[in-house]
Amino acid sequence: MDSAKKxxxxxxxxxxxxxxxxxxxxxxxxxxxxxxxxxxSVATVLSMVYLGARQNSAKQFENxxxxxxxxxxxxxxxxxxxxxxxxSDKLVTSNLVNRLCTNEKFPISEDYKNNMVKxxxxxxxxxDFITNAEKTRITINDWVKNNTNNKITDLLPSxxxxxxxxxxxxxxxxxxxxxAEKFPEHATKSRKFYLSSDKTVSHDFMYKxxxxxxxxxxxxxxxxxxxxxxxxxxxxxxxxxxxGLAALEKEINAQFLKDIIDxxxxxxxxxxxxxxxxxxxxxxxxxxxLKKLGLSDIFDPQKADLSGMTGGEKNIYASEMFxxxxxxxxxxxxxxxxxxGMVVSNYMSRIGMQLMSITHSRF
Numbered sequence: 001m002d003s004a005k006k007x008x009x010x011x012x013x014x015x016x017x018x019x020x021x022x023x024x025x026x027x028x029x030x031x032x033x034x035x036x037x038x039x040x041s042v043a044t045v046l047s048m049v050y051l052g053a054r055q056n057s058a059k060q061f062e063n064x065x066x067x068x069x070x071x072x073x074x075x076x077x078x079x080x081x082x083x084x085x086x087x088s089d090k091l092v093t094s095n096l097v098n099r100l101c102t103n104e105k106f107p108i109s110e111d112y113k114n115n116m117v118k119x120x121x122x123x124x125x126x127x128d129f130i131t132n133a134e135k136t137r138i139t140i141n142d143w144v145k146n147n148t149n150n151k152i153t154d155l156l157p158s159x160x161x162x163x164x165x166x167x168x169x170x171x172x173x174x175x176x177x178x179x180a181e182k183f184p185e186h187a188t189k190s191r192k193f194y195l196s197s198d199k200t201v202s203h204d205f206m207y208k209x210x211x212x213x214x215x216x217x218x219x220x221x222x223x224x225x226x227x228x229x230x231x232x233x234x235x236x237x238x239x240x241x242x243x244g245l246a247a248l249e250k251e252i253n254a255q256f257l258k259d260i261i262d263x264x265x266x267x268x269x270x271x272x273x274x275x276x277x278x279x280x281x282x283x284x285x286x287x288x289x290l291k292k293l294g295l296s297d298i299f300d301p302q303k304a305d306l307s308g309m310t311g312g313e314k315n316i317y318a319s320e321m322f323x324x325x326x327x328x329x330x331x332x333x334x335x336x337x338x339x340x341g342m343v344v345s346n347y348m349s350r351i352g353m354q355l356m357s358i359t360h361s362r363f
Contacts, residue, residue, distance in 0.1 A: 005077075009084075011069050011074075016039060017255075044098065048171075051115055052112050058071075064290070064293050092231070099124075100113065100170075103167065103346075104127065108309055112311075147174065151335070152172065152337050164347070165319070165345050168343050176334070180226045189205060203277075206273075212225070213226075223271065227333060277330050279329070281326050319344070323340045
């Protein structure tokens with residue numbers, strides 16, 4: 001890979017790190033619930049939309065995603081990244097797919113569709129939103145389900161598609177990997193899990209003792225758990241204090257995440273690791289969250305400029321973005337899946353519409 005491509009992928013990684021932190025802080029603020037999601041999946045769909053955004057709508061994407069290069073470089077970086085993933089370690093199972101569902105009666109720019117295929121390896125599917133919106137919704141959800149080993153179901157909820165829908169952009173991600181060194185099942189035992197210093201619940205904890213790549217700081221510790229083949233890893237970040245999660249969350253930023261991915265400050269240490277088994281599922285409507293992050297114009301019919309999708313017409317806007325995620329961590333390894341979908345609608349059909357009631361003349 002030449003230096004220019006490496007630079008593009010480096011910029012993309014930095015952008016996703018920044019967005020990961022921003023999205024997590026926005027979603028996690030004010031909740032005590034577990035938060036699990038795939039910022040990469042969300043960022044992929046947003047980047048697909050970004051290629052069709054113009055003027056201030058495009059600038060808002062650049063601010064939210066911290067894009068420092070031109071749209072072509074962003075698209076090329078995704079293309080290279082997807083190619084790397086497709087050719088990655090075959091010892092783990094991974095699947096990353098994109099799809100563009102277009103209204104067969106609404107003109108979408110051929111250049112835009114070609115770019116989706118060229119850079120995002122996206123499928124293009126012509127569908128009928130006008131007379132069969134519900135059937136189309138089910139078809140899209142089935143496609144997501146099939147590409148996530150049945151782990152993500154009903155990505156698009158009932159009523160999310162209407163006759164005004166013209167485009168749905170979708171990403172689906174699936175991963176299954178065995179640990180490089182599995183946790184022995186006989187060592188799993190019920191232990192106390194501390195929700196706070198004075199509140200505990202009983203939970204199954206896995207256990208193993210071995211050398212781990214570890215980082216220890218004054219406020220937190222990080223342990224790397226590699227999957228078989230060691231091309232992929234899970235990083236577990238844990239505050240040193242039982243009540244230290246809130247302080248740790250304030251410390252996490254894009255540089256914090258980059259340092260972990262780059263293994264900065266890590267060293268091999270013999271540890272006795274007790275780690276909870278867990279299985280999480282989550283579902284989000286991200287429209288309001290993205291608006292708070294600064295991506296507001298595309299959700300406003302009067303301000304949205306997605307004319308790069310239509311070939312010039314400013315008559316579409318994003319009506320909502322949906323995201324679902326799943327993860328199961330056990331003694332064998334990890335199975336995870338996520339999907340994101342942006343619904344784009346036509347608002348011109350509503351402008352100038354007049355109410356007419358036929359209450360006279362002949363019937």
